[in-house]
Amino acid sequence: MSRKPRIVYDGAIYHVTQRGNNRAYIYNDQLDKAKFCDLLKETMTMEDYGFSLLYYVLMDNHYHLVIETPEASIDRIMHRINMLYTKYFNKKYGRSGVLYEGRYTGILILDNSYLMTVIRYIAYNPVRAELVKSPADYRWCAHLDVVAKQHGLVDVAGLLSKFDQDPQKARVAYELLVTGEVPEGKHKRSDVDKKGQKRMTNLESMFRSEIKDEAVRTLVCQRDKSKQISAQRQKFAERAYLAGFYVKEIAALLNMTPRAVYYTLEGTRAKARLMKGME
Secondary structure (H helix, E strand, O other): OOOOOOOOOOOEEEEEEEEEHHHOOOOOOHHHHHHHHHHHHHHHOOOOOOOEEEEEEEOOOEEEEEEEEOOOOHHHHHHHHHHHHHHHHHHHHOOOOOOEOOOOEEEEOOOHHHHHHHHHHHHOHHHHOOOOOOHHHOOOEHHHHHHHOOOOOOOHHHHHOOOOOOHHHHHHHHHHHHHOOOOOOOOOHHHOOOHHHHHHHHHHHHHHHHOOOHHHHHHHHOOOOOHHHHHHHHHHHHHHHHOOOOHHHHHHHHOOOHHHHHHHOHHHHHHHHHHHHHO
């Protein structure tokens, strides 16, 4: 069966994810993560591959990137990065064969609201994995690029422009989204819309309450296709939808496309409409 073509166009923004084959580590040490960052930086500066990195996190067995492509070139970009990193990894560790589990996933981000949800989800990956207490404590995350310019990978101006055209207001909005706090001496919380952040915090709390096992939650978010995990994913999506959460919020949390969530909820949405009509 042939693969479906990706939706590509100039200026598109994608949430890209890739994990190790059989969930094995793709980064064995800090030097591996540094090498991957070097490849990102090298590729984004090349004329034939140029792109903007808006956000990222590198976990031990997978990564998340938010990439904006001035030209419709996402497949070429990811092919180069993954191919060169696989060659590096195989040579360093004396291995051969595939490193990644299939083709990368590239979810098209169509609006700013969904982008904000994805950014918060990515920032809290290491927190959910119980590696750190806060995104600011994790070295291999875009958050430190934004607040401290640690790696110089992120197009900070491009990222903040998605929040507000005023740089100061944009930075406040970003820090409120990720940390829940306004920098000292900046605008009050009332100046920034907190509704989206609060909804995602509530959805994440519901997720932890419904699925208490951290390992299972990780598999659910990694789109594991086993029967048991798929059932857990569908059950949570249905309960979240009936609890009043939006499809795009559920999609961002579970690392699914909104369309996939719609298909998952087909019967549930009909039930919700029926219940609403009976009120």
